[in-house]
Amino acid sequence: MKSLVFERNLPRFAASRLASTFGSGRGAGIGPLRLLETEPPDLPGPGWARVTPLLSGICGSDLATLDGRSSRYFEHIVSFPFVPGHEVVGVLEAGGRVVLEPVLGCVARGIDPPCVACAGGMLGGCERIAFGHLKPGLQTGYCADTGGGWSHAGLVAHESQLHPVPDAFGDEDAVVVEPVACAVHAVCAAALHDGETVAVLGAGTLGLAVVAAVSALSATGRVEAPDALLVGARYAHQRHLAAELGATASLDPEQLARAVRRRSSSLSLVGPRPGRPTGPLTGGADVVFDCVGSADSLAQSLDMVRPRGRVVLVGMPGRVHVDLAPLWQREVRLVGAYAYGTEPLASGERVRTFDLAFEIVAAHGFGRLVSATYPIERFEEAVQHAGAAGRRGAVKVAFDLRHGGTRHGDAPSASTRPTRPAHPTRPARPTIAGTSTGGTS
Amino acid sequence: MKPAGFPFSKPTWPTGVPRPAPDRRVGVDYDHEWSRRYPVRLARAVVLDNVTRPAARIVAPTTVRGTEHLRHVAPPAIFAANHASHLDTPLLLTTLPVRFRHRTVVAAAADHFFDRHWKAVLWSFGVAAIPIERARVNRRSADVAAALLEEGWNLIVYPEGGRSPDGWAQPFRGGAAYLARRSGRPVVPVHVNGTRHVLPKGGGRRLPRRSPVSVVFGPPLTPDEGEDARRFGARIETAVAVLADEVSSDWWQARTRAARGDTPSLRGPDVAGWRRSWALDPRPEAPGRDPWPRV
Amino acid sequence: MTPRPGLVLEVDRSTPPTLFWHGERFVLERLPEGSRIVYAPEPLAPLEDPVAAIRRALLHPHGDREPLPALLRAGMRLTICFDDVSLPLPPMQSPDVRQLVIEQVLDMAAEAGVDDVVLVAALALHRRMTEAELRHALGDRVYDAFAPHGLLTQHDAEDPTNLIHLGSTEKGEDVEINKRAATSDLLVYVNINLVAMDGGHKSVATGLASYRSLRHHHNPKTMVHSRSFMDAPSSELHSSNWRMGRLIADCGVRIFQIETTLNTDTFPSQFGFLQRREWEWGLRDRATYVATAAALDRTPPRVARQIFHSIRAPHALVSVQAGEVEAVHAVTTANIWKQQGVEVEGQTDILTMGLPYICPYNVNSIMNPILVACLGLGYFFNLYRGRPLVRKGGVVILRHPTPWEFHPGHHPSYIDFFEEVLSDTTDPVEISKTYEESFATDPWYVHLYRTGNAYHGVHPFYMWYWCAHALDHLGRVIVVGGDPAAVRRMGFSPATSLDDALEIASDVVGRSPSLTHVHTPPLLMADVR
Structure with missing residues (x-):
């Protein structure tokens, strides 16, 4: 059975790193990812089940890993060789579609009693991610023992990781539940208050999901409702989507700082000059979601957040060089937002992040963000498409594994929406992944 | 990288050991004797004639008048001039006849030109400046100047004690007169006009703006029998004022007004700010600025 | 040879192509047969001795005013106000008229022993002038005598300590103007009356006013009812200013108004062809046109802009009058009509104009899309008396590159106006209701206006209100050769060529419309019968 396997291979690693300087995803063919025959992984113990993937998304963090740009911090919390793919919708052997919640917490690792975080349902904060009866791996798709979504051989998942998919959901809808859950978690981590101004930097899958999460959760009173939701998006279709999903204004990134300044009536520390109409603001947005995760986007976020505001890192940053003086002087809170678990809400309930994500996906018909699907045999093309998603007018690119690996050489089934034909077939929805490392959905 | 420690870097001074005073002195105590030695004089002459002079002529096309009065003056002499700009000194030095030019020192404010070692070196070399304390009378400064006159060095003095803040002159002080009485050398009054348009005091302008200037030398003055320094100083101021009058009107009118004793004061009218400025000479017509080629 | 009056030419088969300005370029367009082209009168002969004429005007004032020297005495407070960088256009060759007039006024003040003199640039909500611009307008002598003492000031409409509220007119309009000017014993205002709109009570009531005062006449309602604001009796803008001006006079503010008119000698002799009728172009004109046009085609827009903004107009003084505001202004207006008036018979379906690189608000700056509009x-459409040149529901075709480009230092609020406001609505009434307040009070714009060289936050709104009459009157506005995105943002139709534009216009005015082209600059005022 064919699987895409990521091996520890330094020369290939270096080659893809080099190739990626010409564009994210360019090095897929010569990089550490290879299409191999593999056996389905063994079940690690009781409570585990086999899942055969149907669709599996390519995430910003996958791209960063393939490009050789992800942080060396992850070296010790992944195990090689692994099959990538953690945005997965699949079928159980026993039948029934499921979405995978890929975080491998204490329960999945067989650690009893679980750590404090896992005991509290905060899976993303698990303190035992590299231990237990599984090899290290923060998520399915980075662990040598579990397999991953980019595979016909399938993966194994603990029952605690599985969420059944309602029949009304198409596969495309289901595959974006995981990134939406990341966004939901980020929005909850931001602790929004009524009347605040929120800025979102970047409108790839994660940025759009954050926009959808803010508007949907505040509409249902799950989080407090901000006054304005301003989105900086580089490409026109991203701006259209952001506006559709509930942004107050969706603007070109360079206009975003000006719009934030206008809305917060703040001053700018640097006078206007050609090519840079605003500098660091004296006031600014209450919350900035950085859905890009680059040094530039972080610096931009720090420039436009108000003193004592919050910058939420949604996109996965790597080693970035950022001047932290404004963070210190303005007492900005830099909030990381990884993964999901259980969210304590403003309404007082505690709800699993994935349950909220399912609601939002249903409400917004999020499956339309899946712009193109490829068979895994054409992974080079798929990865390149994902790497240049923004420019090529895509949002989410996924592998389509529904045909048992038999459809070699088929065209990408971009417009194939067997379960939800009602969705408008928009060509091309981009992410910012073209220029950055994207998110760890 | 960790910086290399002692002995690869300079040792720090133990707190318990008193530190001797630095041996390099600046300000009024600066030792400028080196600047009058032969090789330095030669180098200065080369720079003055080949760099300073052409540069000064470029930014300030100069008219020189009254050099005939210097024909019968035997060096050394004291040149007393009004002062409006940093340009005055290079301009004066380069317009003096050669027999004075290369044996002239300039009295310069110790607090402005000699407050840093590098500045002291620069000015001592460039214009043969000697530090003079202007805040109070300093015997040492006067002794040094007198000694230099004795040695045969000419001296340029600005009796106003500093550049004019608004274009009108400040009251003349008695230094030049005192030195003349003490040494018995003549004082040549000099009027420099227009340098404030080129490089004014203050105003934030660092680059000079080209504008014509004039330098007028007057007939030498010597203190009369029994005339004290204050009186003689006033006479010097009047002599410079007459030269100024001559520049703005003509020689005859200036002489007749001087004879009647109503030469316009160098210090300008005693009225409110803008009217003082308004009464100044307008800036000479700037050369036309038309970026377009004529067709 | 006496200068010839304006001309309305009917295009026939032997008419050569017509010059259209196109921002920092110009093009020759062939207009359909039967179109009319309105040419400006030739520049009037300049005054032979401007300084003597100025002195004569100061000594023989109009209306109920004594000669200037009689108004000056030692110990008085004298404030001299002057028009800012927006006049004249293009900036005139040195010496500027303001310099000539102010030097004479100051000589008289010095003779009279007036110590307390302050100069105020009457900016209203315009940007502050730079040192170079002030030196150009006033001359080095005035600048050096006043600026170092802090006596050369620029009106600051956001400085509460230097504004005074004089009261309200009978229509409830607040009158709040510069305190120093209002509390002086004599206020001398030095005008350059480039067009008929300038001067009169508008000088003080607008030039020295604050936002609180200006909003009463700078709003869509007043603008729609100013037909046109080049014709004071039919201009609501001017009625309001006149009410305010009379209130200012009633409050005891003594104004000695000096108004000057210039001839329309707009471009240096090298560019003579720009103000010559095409069929009279000689060999030299044709050669310079071909060479300049070819050179400009190869010049990057930034460089071309710098070149054009370095043009200094050879404008010459043709009249100067001083005295009481209304008496002076009546004479001035007549003089302007003498220079600029052209009689035009009847309205037209389509009005075309080529827009040059400069307008009052982008001297030494970038002409952004709002300023193009x-x-x-705002300006060219309103250069009429009687009826607009174009009929109600007609079409205006502009020619300008209309780049989506703004000067961040001069026009910071324009950027946000264009991005935030115009993307929402282009209706002046709606805009004024929803957005004006927040822009006018935005602290960043206020800061840049007061300390930098930025137009006030509310200024782009005024630019848009300026267009309100035209937007209300016209069926469609087409911009030829403009950046399509920028043109559409303003609610206009982009076209790539004049033929295209005429094709688009036919939807509104039919297949065989009448067409009139105003051949300006040089400026002209159409007296439409």
């Missing part, structure tokens, strides 16, 4: 629909 303002110059075409």
Whole structure:
């Protein structure tokens, strides 16, 4: 059975790193990812089940890993060789579609009693991610023992990781539940208050999901409702989507700082000059979601957040060089937002992040963000498409594994929406992944 | 990288050991004797004639008048001039006849030109400046100047004690007169006009703006029998004022007004700010600025 | 040879192509047969001795005013106000008229022993002038005598300590003007009356006013009812200013108004062809046109802009009058009509104009899309008396590159106006209701206006209101050769060529419309019968 396997291979690693300087995803063919025959992984113990993937998304963090740009911090919390793919919708052997919640917490690792975080349902904060009866791996798709979504051989998942998919959901809808859950978690981590101004930097899958999460959760009173939701998006279709999903204004990134300044009536520390109409603001947005995760986007976020505001890192940053003086002087809170678990809400309930994500996906018909699907045999093309998603007018690119690996050489089934034909077939929805490392959905 | 420690870097001074005073002195105590030695004089002459002079002529096309009065003056002499700009000194030095030019020192404010070692070196070399304390009378400064006159060095003095803040002159002080009485050398009054348009005091302008200037030398003055320094100083101021009058009107009118004793004061009218400025000479017509080629 | 009056030419088969300005370029267009082209009168002969004429005017004032020297005495407070960088256009060759007049006024003040003199640039909500611009307008002598003492000031409409509220007119309009000027014993205002709109009570009531005062006449309602604001009796803008001016006079503010008119000698002799009728172009004109046009085609826009903004107009003084505001202004207006008036018979379906690189608000700056609209629909459209040149529901075709480009230092609020406001609505009434307040009070714009060289936050709104009459009157506005995105943002139609534009216009005015082209600059005022 064919699987895409990521091996520890330094020369290939270096080659893809080099190739990626010409564009994210360019090095897929010569990089550490290879299409191999593999056996389905063994079940690690009781409570585990086999899942055969149907669709599996390519995430910003996958791209960063393939490009050789992800942080060396992850070296010790992944195990090689692994099959990538953690945005997965699949079928159980026993039948029934499921979405995978890929975080491998204490329960999945067989650690009893679980750590404090896992005991509290905060899976993303698990303190035992590299231990237990599984090899290290923060998520399915980075662990040598579990397999991953980019595979016909399938993966194994603990029952605690599985969420059944309602029949009304198409596969495309289901595959974006995981990134939406990341966004939901980020929005909850931001602790929004009524009347605040929120800025979102970047409108790839994660940025759009954050926009959808803010508007949907505040509409249902799950989080407090901000006054304005301003989105900086580089490409026109991203701006259209952001506006559709509930942004107050969706603007070109360079206009975003000006719009934030206008809305917060703040001053700018640097006078206007050609090519840079605003500098660091004296006031600014209450919350900035950085859905890009680059040094530039972080610096931009720090420039436009108000003193004592919050910058939420949604996109996965790597080693970035950022001047932290404004963070210190303005007492900005830099909030990381990884993964999901259980969210304590403003309404007082505690709800699993994935349950909220399912609601939002249903409400917004999020499956339309899946712009193109490829068979895994054409992974080079798929990865390149994902790497240049923004420019090529895509949002989410996924592998389509529904045909048992038999459809070699088929065209990408971009417009194939067997379960939800009602969705408008928009060509091309981009992410910012073209220029950055994207998110760890 | 960790910086290399002692002995690869300079040792720090133990707190318990008193530190001797630095041996390099600046300000009024600066030792400028080196600047009058032969090789330095030669180098200065080369720079003055080949760099300073052409540069000064470029930014300030100069008219020189009254050099005939210097024909019968035997060096050394004291040149007393009004002062409006940093340009005055290079301009004066380069317009003096050669027999004075290369044996002239300039009295310069110790607090402005000699407050840093590098500045002291620069000015001592460039214009043969000697530090003079202007805040109070300093015997040492006067002794040094007198000694230099004795040695045969000419001296340029600005009796106003500093550049004019608004274009009108400040009251003349008695230094030049005192030195003349003490040494018995003549004082040549000099009027420099227009340098404030080129490089004014203050105003934030660092680059000079080209504008014509004039330098007028007057007939030498010597203190009369029994005339004290204050009186003689006033006479010097009047002599410079007459030269100024001559520049703005003509020689005859200036002489007749001087004879009647109503030469316009160098210090300008005693009225409110803008009217003082308004009464100044307008800036000479700037050369036309038309970026377009004529067709 | 006496200068010839204006001309309305009917295009026939032997008419050579017509010059259209196109921002920092110009093009020759062939207009359909039967179109009319309105040419400006030739520049009037300049005064032979401007300084003597100025002195004569100061000594023989109009209306109920004594000669200036009689108004000056030692110990008085004298404030001299002057028009800012927006006049004249293009900036005139040295010496500027303001310099000539102010030097004479100051000589008289010095003779009279007036110690307390302050100069105020009457900016209203315009940007502050730079040192170079002030030196150009006033001359080095005035600048050096006043600026170092802090006596050369620029009106600051956001400085509460230097504003005084004089009261309200009978229509409830607040009158709040510069305190120093209002509390002086004599206020001398030095005008350059480039067009008929300038001067009169508008000088003080607008030039020295604050936002609180200006909003009463700078709003869509007043603008729609100013037909046109070049014709004071039919201009609501001027009625309001006149009410305010009379209130200012009633409050005891003594104004000695000096108004000057210039001839329309707009471009240096090298560019003579720009103000010559095409069929009279000689060999030299044709050669310079071909060479200049070819050179400009190869010049990057930034460089071309710098070149054009370095043009200094050879404008010459043709009249100067001083004294009481209304008496002076009546004479001035007549003089302007003498220079600029052209009689035109009847309205037209389509009005075309080529817009140059400059308007009052982008001297030494970038002509952004809002200013393009303002110059075409605010200024040129309004250069009429009687009826607009174009009929109600007609079409205006502008020619300008209309780049989506702003000077961040001069026009910071324009950027946000264009991005935030115009993307929402282009209706002046709606805009004024929803957005004006927040822009006018935005602290960043206020800061840049007071300390930098930025137009006030509310200024782009005024530019848009300036167009209100035209927007209300016209069926469609087409911009030829403009950046399509920028043109559409303003609610206009982009076209790539004049033929295209005429094709688009036919939807509105039918297949065989009448067409009139105003051949300006040089400026002209159409007296439409």
